Amino acid sequence: MSRKIDILSLSHDALNEYVSSTHPTFRANQVYRWLWKQGVRSFDEMTNVPESLRDRLKEECAFNSLELAQSQTASDGTIKLLFALRTGQHIETVLIPDLKPDGTASRLTVCVSSQVGCAMDCAFCATGQMGFRQNLTSGEIVDQVLIINKLALERYDSRVTNIVYMGMGEPLLNYDAVLDSIEKLTSPEGMELAARRITVSTVGLAGRIRQLADDETRFNLAVSLHSPFDEKRSSIMPVNRKAKTDLKSLMQAIQYYTSSTKKAITYEYCMFEGFNDSIADARELARLVKRAPSKVNLIMYNPVEGLGFQRSSEKCLNDFISCLVRERVTVTVRRSRGQDIDAACGQLAVKNTTD
Numbered sequence: 336m337s338r339k340i341d342i343l344s345l346s347h348d349a350l351n352e353y354v355s356s357t358h359p360t361f362r363a364n365q366v367y368r369w370l371w372k373q374g375v376r377s378f379d380e381m382t383n384v385p386e387s388l389r390d391r392l393k394e395e396c397a398f399n400s401l402e403l404a405q406s407q408t409a410s411d412g413t414i415k416l417l418f419a420l421r422t423g424q425h426i427e428t429v430l431i432p433d434l435k436p437d438g439t440a441s442r443l444t445v446c447v448s449s450q451v452g453c454a455m456d457c458a459f460c461a462t463g464q465m466g467f468r469q470n471l472t473s474g475e476i477v478d479q480v481l482i483i484n485k486l487a488l489e490r491y492d493s494r495v496t497n498i499v500y501m502g503m504g505e506p507l508l509n510y511d512a513v514l515d516s517i518e519k520l521t522s523p524e525g526m527e528l529a530a531r532r533i534t535v536s537t538v539g540l541a542g543r544i545r546q547l548a549d550d551e552t553r554f555n556l557a558v559s560l561h562s563p564f565d566e567k568r569s570s571i572m573p574v575n576r577k578a579k580t581d582l583k584s585l586m587q588a589i590q591y592y593t594s595s596t597k598k599a600i601t602y603e604y605c606m607f608e609g610f611n612d613s614i615a616d617a618r619e620l621a622r623l624v625k626r627a628p629s630k631v632n633l634i635m636y637n638p639v640e641g642l643g644f645q646r647s648s649e650k651c652l653n654d655f656i657s658c659l660v661r662e663r664v665t666v667t668v669r670r671s672r673g674q675d676i677d678a679a680c681g682q683l684a685v686k687n688t689t690d
């Protein structure tokens with residue numbers, strides 16, 4: 336790998352510091368805009384940057400961009416892209432279009448990856464089976480959005496509207512790069528997306544949730560719950576076996592987060608047949624989530640071969656919803672998309688690489 340500085344991984348502050356050792360700081364802002372607003376990936380295209388700075392950048396910096404390796408489109412219009420990293424590892428990113436009857440897009444959501452593989456080892460998840468391989472840089476995270484944005488403009492004549500950090504990896508275990516990527520996506524000098532259109536989904540790392548509150552983040556936070564009972568949750572999510580991240584610690588952190596940020600939280604709850612879809616589960620879930628402003632997003636599970644979980648029936652789902660509604664819990668249902676190309680929730684696992 337190149338020994339040059341990866342300019343795409345530099346935060347705005349780091350770029351300022353680097354550029355200002357030889358040029359005025361406003362030149363760093365110009366470079367930042369070329370990188371994250373215009374999306375250029377060559378220094379020669381930075382036409383308002385003086386030649387002396389461009390020469391220095393060429394000499395000392397490189398673009399560790401993603402390389403598109405494969406693209407697949409599902410019958411429902413969901414597009415899954417496979418990207419190669421400089422290290423030879425691969426990640427997957429998904430574009431989920433919500434289309435109006437006339438074929439134009441009402442919403443274009445990108446599901447980005449934040450790590451290669453994942454260390455959290457959730458029993459129902461294909462990515463978890465890969466184990467952890469490496470963190471992505473902020474540049475590699477934003478590049479997923481920039482590349483998909485170009486695709487969205489070509490296919491739907493519309494920009495990406497929403498971003499969810501629900502692809503491969505646990506975003507809060509790559510905290511600095513994830514927050515820097517969101518800065519690049521939301522900054523007036525970057526893509527200028529509204530923070531309320533970005534959702535970071537976590538397995539529930541209590542300490543990091545408190546840190547998000549202390550850092551006064553403005554994006555949405557979703558927490559994967561999947562069971563309101565410690566024993567059951569621990570059996571499918573190893574993170575719950577530790578005292579610092581069990582349900583009690585998690586709920587305390589969430590209460591801290593919602594009261595500090597004045598933002599509600601979303602609980603993700605994957606419905607597994609015969610495991611967490613009974614009325615007793617629904618009642619306990621309601622009791623738990625009512626402790627802080629929140630809504631529950633029920634996810635219809637996409638079975639992953641060999642993992643032994645099945646999706647709940649429609650009747651179970653409806654009874655579960657009725658129980659939550661009776662308990663005055665706000666509830667939505669997500670029917671995953673792109674199942675025929677393994678692009679749905681929990682199915683990303685880079686099948687076609689040999690590494």
Ligand code: SF4
Nearest residue numbers: 453455456457460463
């Ligand atoms: S569900 Fe999320 S946190 Fe759990 S193993 Fe999969 S990618 Fe990691």
